[in-house]
Amino acid sequence: MREQHSSNSANSFVIGFIAGVIFGLLYAPKKGEETRAQLKEILEALGEQVEGVKEKAAPVVEQAKQEITPIIEEMKPIVQEEKERIESEVREKVEKEVEPKVEKAKEELDHAVQAAREQVRENLSKRRPQYFRGV
Numbered sequence: 001m002r003e004q005h006s007s008n009s010a011n012s013f014v015i016g017f018i019a020g021v022i023f024g025l026l027y028a029p030k031k032g033e034e035t036r037a038q039l040k041e042i043l044e045a046l047g048e049q050v051e052g053v054k055e056k057a058a059p060v061v062e063q064a065k066q067e068i069t070p071i072i073e074e075m076k077p078i079v080q081e082e083k084e085r086i087e088s089e090v091r092e093k094v095e096k097e098v099e100p101k102v103e104k105a106k107e108e109l110d111h112a113v114q115a116a117r118e119q120v121r122e123n124l125s126k127r128r129p130q131y132f133r134g135v
Contacts, residue, residue: 018042021042022039
């Protein structure tokens, strides 16, 4: 954690320094050609530094990959096993808790539909008042 903090501080310092140099050059009372030449030199130097850092970091990154790969491979079956266990638990809970409630709701809906049908039949079979007869 401390290394990350110092790395972030160093990066922030370098970025701030570069931005300061660029703004200083842009606002300096020099000809445009001179300012552009100075900016070009600074950017070339910065590009060389970036390349140097990349070259130094490449072996470290490769070593980290080599060290992490076996750990990841070792964890894959553990993660798969845990995933399957969780899926199994979820299926069991659905079967135990949800499915009975769904079945009960279906039965209640069937009863409600049947009652509504009976009500409609009863209403249709009732005798209508006489005053509707001639209409």
